Amino acid sequence: MAVKSVSLRVSMQGHCQVENITERVRAALKDTQLRAGILTIFIKHTTASVLIIEDEPGIRADTKAIWERLIPADPTWQHNERNAGEDNGHSHLRGQLQGQSLTVPFNDGAMVLGTWQQVVVLDFDTRARTRELVLQVIGE
Numbered sequence: 001m002a003v004k005s006v007s008l009r010v011s012m013q014g015h016c017q018v019e020n021i022t023e024r025v026r027a028a029l030k031d032t033q034l035r036a037g038i039l040t041i042f043i044k045h046t047t048a049s050v051l052i053i054e055d056e057p058g059i060r061a062d063t064k065a066i067w068e069r070l071i072p073a074d075p076t077w078q079h080n081e082r083n084a085g086e087d088n089g090h091s092h093l094r095g096q097l098q099g100q101s102l103t104v105p106f107n108d109g110a111m112v113l114g115t116w117q118q119v120v121v122l123d124f125d126t127r128a129r130t131r132e133l134v135l136q137v138i139g140e
Contacts (some may be wrong), residue, residue, distance in 0.1 A: 004032045006135040012048065012123035014091075016064035019121045020055050021133070026111065028135050035109050037139020042101040044132045047091035047125040049098035055118040063122065067094050073126075091124040098122065106139065 006028040010019055029039060041050045053059055075081075077089025102119065105112045111119075121131060 001037070001138055001140055002032075002034060004034065004137045006032070006137070008133040008135065010121050010131045010133065011128070012121065012125075012131050013128045014123050014125040016067055017123045018053070018055070018060045018063060019123070020118050021050075021121055022055075022113075022118045025119050025135060029106060029111065029137060030109055032137045032139075033109075034106075034137055034139040036107050037105070037137065039104045039106055039111065040101055040136045040138075041104070041119065042134045042136065043121060044134065045095070045100070045125075047088055047095050048121060048123045048131050049095055049100060050102045050119065050121055050133065051098060052102065052104075052113070052117045053120055054116040055120060067124065070094075071097070088124075088126045091126060094124040098124075106137075 008024055010021060012019060025041060043050050071090050071093045073090045079089035079092055080086050123131065
Protein backbone atom coordinates (compact mmCIF):
# COMPACT_ATOMS: atom_id res chain seq x y z
CA MET A 1 0.00 0.00 0.00
CA ALA A 2 1.20 3.49 -0.83
CA VAL A 3 0.60 6.54 1.35
CA LYS A 4 0.57 9.99 -0.23
CA SER A 5 -0.17 13.38 1.31
CA VAL A 6 -1.41 16.52 -0.38
CA SER A 7 -1.94 19.96 1.17
CA LEU A 8 -4.73 22.34 0.20
CA ARG A 9 -5.31 25.93 1.26
CA VAL A 10 -8.76 27.52 1.17
CA SER A 11 -9.55 31.19 1.77
CA MET A 12 -12.60 31.48 4.00
CA GLN A 13 -14.68 34.32 5.42
CA GLY A 14 -16.02 32.61 8.57
CA HIS A 15 -19.59 32.96 9.88
CA CYS A 16 -20.68 29.48 8.67
CA GLN A 17 -19.37 29.97 5.15
CA VAL A 18 -19.56 26.80 3.07
CA GLU A 19 -16.88 26.28 0.40
CA ASN A 20 -17.18 23.39 -2.03
CA ILE A 21 -13.79 21.68 -2.44
CA THR A 22 -14.96 18.58 -4.31
CA GLU A 23 -13.22 19.39 -7.59
CA ARG A 24 -9.97 20.34 -5.85
CA VAL A 25 -10.02 17.06 -3.93
CA ARG A 26 -10.79 15.10 -7.11
CA ALA A 27 -7.84 16.72 -8.89
CA ALA A 28 -5.49 16.08 -5.98
CA LEU A 29 -6.59 12.44 -5.79
CA LYS A 30 -6.04 12.01 -9.52
CA ASP A 31 -2.54 13.47 -9.19
CA THR A 32 -1.60 10.73 -6.70
CA GLN A 33 -2.12 8.16 -9.50
CA LEU A 34 -3.51 5.72 -6.93
CA ARG A 35 -6.44 3.63 -8.17
CA ALA A 36 -8.21 2.31 -5.06
CA GLY A 37 -8.13 2.86 -1.32
CA ILE A 38 -9.24 5.44 1.21
CA LEU A 39 -8.87 9.19 1.31
CA THR A 40 -8.90 11.12 4.57
CA ILE A 41 -9.53 14.85 4.40
CA PHE A 42 -8.38 16.64 7.55
CA ILE A 43 -8.65 20.34 8.35
CA LYS A 44 -5.95 21.69 10.67
CA HIS A 45 -8.22 24.04 12.65
CA THR A 46 -10.51 23.87 15.67
CA THR A 47 -13.06 26.33 14.30
CA ALA A 48 -13.73 24.71 10.91
CA SER A 49 -14.88 21.33 9.65
CA VAL A 50 -15.05 19.17 6.54
CA LEU A 51 -18.24 17.33 5.66
CA ILE A 52 -20.39 15.97 2.87
CA ILE A 53 -23.58 17.78 1.90
CA GLU A 54 -25.91 18.19 -1.04
CA ASP A 55 -24.48 21.56 -2.02
CA GLU A 56 -27.39 23.76 -2.99
CA PRO A 57 -28.46 27.20 -1.69
CA GLY A 58 -31.23 25.89 0.56
CA ILE A 59 -28.95 23.46 2.38
CA ARG A 60 -26.28 26.15 2.74
CA ALA A 61 -28.83 28.46 4.39
CA ASP A 62 -30.26 25.64 6.53
CA THR A 63 -26.75 24.62 7.64
CA LYS A 64 -26.04 28.12 8.90
CA ALA A 65 -29.47 28.30 10.56
CA ILE A 66 -29.13 24.99 12.42
CA TRP A 67 -25.74 25.95 13.87
CA GLU A 68 -27.13 29.34 14.96
CA ARG A 69 -29.91 27.47 16.79
CA LEU A 70 -27.78 24.68 18.26
CA ILE A 71 -24.80 26.74 19.45
CA PRO A 72 -25.47 30.48 19.23
CA ALA A 73 -22.80 33.13 19.56
CA ASP A 74 -22.74 34.18 23.20
CA PRO A 75 -20.23 36.52 24.87
CA THR A 76 -20.57 34.51 28.11
CA TRP A 77 -18.95 31.34 26.73
CA GLN A 78 -16.02 30.65 29.06
CA HIS A 79 -13.56 30.71 26.14
CA ASN A 80 -14.54 34.32 25.44
CA GLU A 81 -14.46 35.39 29.07
CA ARG A 82 -11.07 33.79 29.84
CA ASN A 83 -9.33 34.99 26.68
CA ALA A 84 -9.58 38.78 26.42
CA GLY A 85 -10.71 39.87 22.98
CA GLU A 86 -11.92 36.43 21.91
CA ASP A 87 -15.44 36.15 20.51
CA ASN A 88 -15.38 32.68 18.99
CA GLY A 89 -16.22 30.27 21.81
CA HIS A 90 -19.24 29.12 19.80
CA SER A 91 -16.97 28.50 16.78
CA HIS A 92 -14.85 26.05 18.77
CA LEU A 93 -17.91 24.25 20.13
CA ARG A 94 -19.39 23.88 16.65
CA GLY A 95 -16.10 22.50 15.34
CA GLN A 96 -16.00 19.98 18.19
CA LEU A 97 -19.39 18.61 17.22
CA GLN A 98 -18.93 18.56 13.45
CA GLY A 99 -15.34 17.30 13.52
CA GLN A 100 -12.17 17.93 11.57
CA SER A 101 -11.89 14.89 9.31
CA LEU A 102 -13.76 12.91 6.72
CA THR A 103 -12.90 9.56 5.13
CA VAL A 104 -14.03 8.69 1.61
CA PRO A 105 -13.28 5.46 -0.27
CA PHE A 106 -12.06 5.66 -3.85
CA ASN A 107 -12.07 3.21 -6.77
CA ASP A 108 -10.73 3.60 -10.30
CA GLY A 109 -8.99 6.78 -9.13
CA ALA A 110 -12.27 8.52 -8.18
CA MET A 111 -14.05 9.18 -4.89
CA VAL A 112 -17.03 6.91 -4.31
CA LEU A 113 -19.65 9.60 -3.71
CA GLY A 114 -23.39 9.47 -4.20
CA THR A 115 -25.05 11.48 -6.94
CA TRP A 116 -25.63 14.59 -4.84
CA GLN A 117 -22.74 14.30 -2.38
CA GLN A 118 -20.19 17.10 -2.36
CA VAL A 119 -17.20 17.69 -0.06
CA VAL A 120 -17.22 21.08 1.63
CA VAL A 121 -15.37 23.12 4.22
CA LEU A 122 -17.58 24.75 6.83
CA ASP A 123 -15.94 27.70 8.59
CA PHE A 124 -17.41 28.56 11.98
CA ASP A 125 -14.98 31.30 12.98
CA THR A 126 -15.78 35.00 13.36
CA ARG A 127 -13.21 36.33 10.91
CA ALA A 128 -11.65 35.63 7.54
CA ARG A 129 -8.61 33.36 7.35
CA THR A 130 -6.90 30.83 5.15
CA ARG A 131 -7.64 27.24 6.12
CA GLU A 132 -5.17 24.41 5.66
CA LEU A 133 -6.24 20.88 4.79
CA VAL A 134 -4.29 17.66 4.50
CA LEU A 135 -5.42 14.92 2.16
CA GLN A 136 -3.95 11.58 3.25
CA VAL A 137 -4.39 8.95 0.55
CA ILE A 138 -3.80 5.28 1.28
CA GLY A 139 -4.15 2.87 -1.60
CA GLU A 140 -2.69 1.11 -4.56
